[in-house]
Amino acid sequence: MAYWLMKSEPFKYSWDDLVAEGEGTWDGVRNYQARNNLAAMQVGDEAFFYHSREGLEVVGICTVSVAGITDPTDETGKWAAVKVKAKEKLAHPVTLVAIKAEPRLAEMQLIRQSRLSVCGVTPVEWQVICEMAKG
DNA sequence: GCCAACGTTGGC
DNA sequence: GCCAACGTTGGC
Numbered sequence: 001m002a003y004w005l006m007k008s009e010p011f012k013y014s015w016d017d018l019v020a021e022g023e024g025t026w027d028g029v030r031n032y033q034a035r036n037n038l039a040a041m042q043v044g045d046e047a048f049f050y051h052s053r054e055g056l057e058v059v060g061i062c063t064v065s066v067a068g069i070t071d072p073t074d075e076t077g078k079w080a081a082v083k084v085k086a087k088e089k090l091a092h093p094v095t096l097v098a099i100k101a102e103p104r105l106a107e108m109q110l111i112r113q114s115r116l117s118v119c120g121v122t123p124v125e126w127q128v129i130c131e132m133a134k135g
Numbered sequence: 136g137c138c139a140a141c142g143t144t145g146g147c
Numbered sequence: 148g149c150c151a152a153c154g155t156t157g158g159c
Binding site (some may be wrong): 056115 | 157
């Protein structure tokens with residue numbers, strides 16, 4: 001079981017949109033490293049839902065409900081996608097500022113590669129952020 | 136809205 | 148195979 005962080009611009013697809021739908025397809029990724037992360041996901045993996053460009057914070061946790069599907073928005077069939085379900089909303093969103101201020105999170109892929117839209121998260125990092133989310 | 140950083144593309 | 152040009156992303 002692995003942990004991930006998925007970025008979305010809230011004016012395109014927000015946490016509330018996912019909650020409203022119940023299950024959402026994570027497609028449209030056109031970056032090879034992000035695709036590799038998508039392809040590595042297993043059903044039951046958990047992912048932080050992060051709002052980029054606006055918000056700049058982790059707002060919720062979702063679980064992978066369907067793994068290893070091809071991106072339905074792509075005709076060439078070479079891009080990957082997964083389906084996710086909203087699991088829980090964080091009691092307190094964890095902002096990028098707070099993540100940067102936490103030494104244990106300094107090595108996060110999110111920080112080191114700011115443009116990667118689907119990042120891996122280590123179990124330690126996951127736990128630290130979950131603790132921060134409790135306030 | 137701007138711009139830096141990064142990834143991709145295409146000409147040579 | 149290199150590298151300049153271009154497009155996109157995301158933090159500010």
